[in-house]
Amino acid sequence: xxxxxxDGLLQNxxxxxxFAQLDDGRWYTYSHVMEVSARFANMLVKCGVQPGxxxxxxxxxxxxxxxxYLGTVxxxxxxxxxxxxxTASEVEYFLDNAGPRLFVCDPARRPxxxxxxxxxxxxxxxxGVWKNPETSAGSLLDAGIVAEPEFDTVDRGPDDLAAIxxxxxxxxxxxxxxxxxxxxxxxxxxxxDLWGFTEDDVLLHALPIFHTHGLFVATNTMMVAGGRxxxxxxxxxxxxxxxxxxxxxxxxxxxxxxxxxxxxxFTRELTAHMRLFVSGSAPLLAETHIEFEQxxxxxxxxxxxxxxxxxxxxxxxxxxxxxxxxxxPLPDVDLRVCNPDTxxxxxxxxxxVIEVKGPNVFAGYWQMPEKTREEFRDDGxxxxxxxxxxxxxxxxxxxxxxxxxxxxxxYNIYPKEIELLLDEQQGVLESAVIGVNHPDFGEGVVGxxxxxxxxxxxxxxxxxxxxxKIARFKQPKKIYxxxxxxxxxxxxxxxxxxxxxxxxxxxx
Ligand code: MCA
Ligand code: AMP
Numbered sequence: 001x002x003x004x005x006x007d008g009l010l011q012n013x014x015x016x017x018x019f020a021q022l023d024d025g026r027w028y029t030y031s032h033v034m035e036v037s038a039r040f041a042n043m044l045v046k047c048g049v050q051p052g053x054x055x056x057x058x059x060x061x062x063x064x065x066x067x068x069y070l071g072t073v074x075x076x077x078x079x080x081x082x083x084x085x086x087t088a089s090e091v092e093y094f095l096d097n098a099g100p101r102l103f104v105c106d107p108a109r110r111p112x113x114x115x116x117x118x119x120x121x122x123x124x125x126x127x128g129v130w131k132n133p134e135t136s137a138g139s140l141l142d143a144g145i146v147a148e149p150e151f152d153t154v155d156r157g158p159d160d161l162a163a164i165x166x167x168x169x170x171x172x173x174x175x176x177x178x179x180x181x182x183x184x185x186x187x188x189x190x191x192x193d194l195w196g197f198t199e200d201d202v203l204l205h206a207l208p209i210f211h212t213h214g215l216f217v218a219t220n221t222m223m224v225a226g227g228r229x230x231x232x233x234x235x236x237x238x239x240x241x242x243x244x245x246x247x248x249x250x251x252x253x254x255x256x257x258x259x260x261x262x263x264x265x266f267t268r269e270l271t272a273h274m275r276l277f278v279s280g281s282a283p284l285l286a287e288t289h290i291e292f293e294q295x296x297x298x299x300x301x302x303x304x305x306x307x308x309x310x311x312x313x314x315x316x317x318x319x320x321x322x323x324x325x326x327x328x329p330l331p332d333v334d335l336r337v338c339n340p341d342t343x344x345x346x347x348x349x350x351x352x353v354i355e356v357k358g359p360n361v362f363a364g365y366w367q368m369p370e371k372t373r374e375e376f377r378d379d380g381x382x383x384x385x386x387x388x389x390x391x392x393x394x395x396x397x398x399x400x401x402x403x404x405x406x407x408x409x410x411y412n413i414y415p416k417e418i419e420l421l422l423d424e425q426q427g428v429l430e431s432a433v434i435g436v437n438h439p440d441f442g443e444g445v446v447g448x449x450x451x452x453x454x455x456x457x458x459x460x461x462x463x464x465x466x467x468x469k470i471a472r473f474k475q476p477k478k479i480y481x482x483x484x485x486x487x488x489x490x491x492x493x494x495x496x497x498x499x500x501x502x503x504x505x506x507x508x
Contacts, residue, residue: 003153005162005181006073009188010034012226017199019223020063020231021246023239024131028063030226033070036144038151040064040071043144047102047123051076051154054100054164058082058091058109059127061209061233064141066219068104068127069163069209071144073181076154077101079163080176081210083411085471088112094166095120098176098366107138129233158182164366165212167307168414176366177308186359187310188220190330195276195301195317197225197249204247206235206256212307213281213410218251241265249276253410254284254442257300261291271296276317280305281410282442283398289323302326304398306384308375310360313396325395333358336381337389340402343377346389353402354388355381404495406435406443413445413474415495422447425465427455432485432493433476438506446502447476450484457481478505 013019015031022028028036049055055072057080059065072079080098082091084106091113095103100122105113107126117124126138136142156162162184164176191197203222207214222229230243235252237259244250257279260266271277277292280303293299303314304326312335315327329335333356337346340353361382364372375383385403390396406413415433422431429452438444451457459479466475486497 003074003076003156003181004158004160005156005185006037006070006153008181008185009070009220009223012199012224014199014226017226018228020205020229021202022063022231023233026063028231033067033223035149036064036067037070037074038149039147040068040140040144041074041151041153042147043140044071044075044077044102046143046147047125047140049075049077049101051156052078052161053102054078054080054098055102055104056080056082056095056098056100056122057104057127058084058086058210059104059106059138060084060129062127062129063231064130064137064144065127066209066215066231068140068144069215071151073156073162074151074153076156076160078161081163081165081215083208083210083471085473087468087471088116089469090471092116092120093174094176095122097174098164104138104140107136156181158185159363161363165307168412168417169371171416175368175371178363178366179310180363182359183310183362184216184220185224186332187216187330188224190332190360191217191221191311191314192225194314194330195221195249195278197221197227199226201225201227201249201275202247203227203229204232204240204243204250205229206232206240207251207253208234211281212305212310213251213253217280217305217311235259237263241270244270244274248274249278250274251278251280253281254279254288255282255409255440257284257292258288258440261288261295266295268296271298274298276301278303280311282407284323285442286323304386304396306386308362309356309358309382309384312354312356312358312360312384315395322395325391325397327396328394329356329396330358330360333360334381335390335396338377338383340383340387348392349389351387351389351399354384354386354396354398356384357381406433406445408435408438408443408445408473409441411473418445418447418470418474418476421466421469422449422462425457425462427451427457428462429453429455430485432495432498434495434498434502436499436503436505438477444478444506445474445476446498446505447479448485448498448502449479449481451481478502 013030020028125140305311315321387400435443
């Protein structure tokens with residue numbers, strides 16, 4: 001046996017060639033990738049990590065953080081990346097639920113996590129951003145960078161777990177999506193071929209690396225192609241514009257593209273040499289697609305995926321990329337549209353819930369067999385919770401969501417989680433959380449609150465009370481206080497009415 005994912009990802013790597021160009025001027029070759037991932041794998045073993053153990057990481061974006069992912073896979077571990085914006089109480093849930101052997105955090109946040117890691121019996125190490133050999137960048141990074149550069153990569157098969165990524169749920173509790181070696185590798189291989197990536201490509205990487213898009217779609221696909229990345233710490237328009245001339249391709253969420261279009265320096269000349277712009281994680285407005293083409297001459301290639309499934313569909317590389325659609329199912333993905341209640345398959349053009357099956361689809365939710373069963377049909381199709389249709393030409397359209405979900409700047413926010421928190425606040429009887437049009441983030445979070453009898457609640461007091469409870473990007477950007485919520489005859493809150501009422505919150 002071998003290590004299915006690690007060997008597969010690096011099968012086309014030429015050790016002499018560059019893997020990443022960093023914003024601090026450093027260049028990483030594929031030989032560095034082999035060496036540094038081995039050093040981290042050695043460190044992980046020293047920390048007690050054994051095959052199957054989870055390694056949780058909430059660390060700033062860096063090439064070393066990516067090497068920690070690869071080192072974990074080489075050591076036979078299961079990588080569990082966490083959004084940097086998560087607060088200590090959110091992190092507590094993930095650590096408690098996943099039971100990792102090791103938690104690697106930002107050195108600046110170590111004091112927040114010491115008591116927690118003691119309580120949960122999780123070893124705590126730190127990893128910051130490397131500056132120079134004299135400056136400490138955290139315990140794991142300092143030691144990892146000088147550990148042995150060779151490692152006997154642990155055997156792992158296609159069905160072994162490589163990663164767990166948490167996704168929130170409509171019940172408010174996050175669920176750990178278990179992704180196998182083959183879920184990740186098969187998707188990377190398909191995308192490389194479909195999007196024509198080769199070792200001559202240079203991907204401008206400005207996405208975070210704690211989610212599927214930046215961690216797997218972008219970096220795994222580049223690795224299997226043997227290509228190179230311009231690896232930026234995050235998305236800043238100035239830096240992206242400065243780096244575009246050196247890139248051949250870019251992947252982003254719609255907010256990246258609307259921000260670029262808002263800048264006059266983003267021109268046809270600047271992008272003339274580019275081969276491909278990919279968008280996903282949130283709906284790309286047809287207007288943005290059209291404006292992008294008018295400005296640059298390029299048609300953005302939109303694709304559709306989920307944490308649980310990696311990528312499911314893509315517009316064609318060579319054929320027509322249709323605005324407002326997410327293209328065709330990937331070659332190894334079966335996709336159908338069904339009646340959400342009965343599960344009966346619907347015909348062309350009919351709207352229902354999108355269901356998928358294929359090597360990309362996850363192995364279930366970590367220690368939640370019931371939840372897993374609920375989201376699969378008996379014949380193995382995963383129920384996405386997205387509403388869509390397939391048109392006469394076979395293009396898939398996403399027309400809405402059966403799940404109550406807000407997507408803001410490419411981050412998923414489940415209203416239930418915010419509502420539970422708002423309801424706990426002093427003076428609050430009940431609440432509803434909705435997403436409405438936001439010029440920058442696509443959707444912006446709005447909270448609507450009904451005070452308890454005789455109580456006075458203010459927007460400021462509520463926002464300050466929840467400020468350290470949930471990640472900043474999930475916090476309502478506006479709160480309205482009302483006497484009652486609109487309900488239907490069944491007593492269910494009519495969120496569509498709230499969305500209509502507050503639709504102009506961020507656009508006027
Ligand atoms: C930052 N803020 C946000 C968001 N990001 N608020 C709502 N939604 C957001 N997405 C808030 C911060 O809390 C802060 O608030 C203020 O905006 C400025 O923060 P900053 O960090 O400076 O923002 P930014 O750097 O401009 O970030 C915006 C961003 C970023 C670049 C669009 O959110 C981003 O990189 N998004 C990509 C998400 C992504 O990779 N999704 C893929 C998921 P305040 O000022 O009030 O403190 S994977 C997935 O969905 C599936 C599998 C798929 O198909 O890909
Ligand atoms: P996540 O749980 O972060 O993996 O987000 C997955 C969800 O993002 C999907 O279920 C869709 O609702 C949404 N999504 C991803 N890509 C697209 C897209 N191109 N268009 C519309 N929605 C998308």
